[in-house]
Amino acid sequence: MPAARPRVVSLVPSLTEAVAAGAPGLLVGATDWCTHPPGLDAARVGGTKNPDPAAVAALRPDLVIANEEENRPADLDALRAAGLTVLVTEVRTLDQAFRELERVLAACGLDPRPRWLDEAEASWAALPAPTAPRTAVVPIWRRPWMVLGRDTFAGDLLARLGVRQMYAGHAERYPRIPLEELRAAGADLVVLPDEPYRFTADDGPEAFAPLPAALVDGRMLTWYGPSLAEAPRALAAALAAAS
Incomplete structure (x- = not known):
């Protein structure tokens, strides 16, 4: 039985x-x-x-x-x-x-x-080494502005895709940083996920213009589950579009 x-x-x-x-x-x-x-x-x-x-x-x-x-x-x-x-x-x-x-x-x-777990591990293992690393500010909230800091899952995924986040060495994991400081940080890219704050083409990129903005699916960036099999391709495509 x-x-x-x-x-x-x-x-x-x-x-x-x-x-x-x-x-x-x-x-x-x-x-x-x-x-x-x-x-x-x-x-x-x-x-x-x-x-x-x-x-x-x-x-x-x-x-x-x-x-x-x-x-x-x-x-x-x-x-x-x-x-x-x-x-x-x-x-x-x-x-x-x-x-x-x-x-x-x-x-x-x-x-x-499960098969999806094998597929997810294979997808990430197959990523080529980044040839032109980029530096990004990665907001997760506005009013107040909050960004990825140290020791985060999303930050690790971005690093594997050749994106170094500006505040990876910050003492906090999700620091609050004034917008003026974010704009002056020297990043060459802003990465805007649609969760937890729902950044969109009309809500977020304008705050950092003329910096290129990559709008990414928050599930691909922050969820650890079956989405990990698709995440490398989806995130790489969104980052490549922000050039």
């Missing part, structure tokens, strides 16, 4: 997509921000920063999957206090993302290893 599969609640959009790609029936709960895969049939338990612990507990999950950056310690402590098992991931680099994805998928009983 096959072992019963666990009931899983995901508090991280990337991990929701990763689990659902192989076994959507495992997910009994997900956050309001878990938009992939479209049409996911799972109860919604609030946001990543404000999940409802009572709603999570009511789903009787065997496992709650979370992330140390996306979810608040107080919320995770409340879930543990309710007697729930919480698996917390840490993702600061691409290599770490691959390791953590394997850990999450194993904890969910997903075996064998």
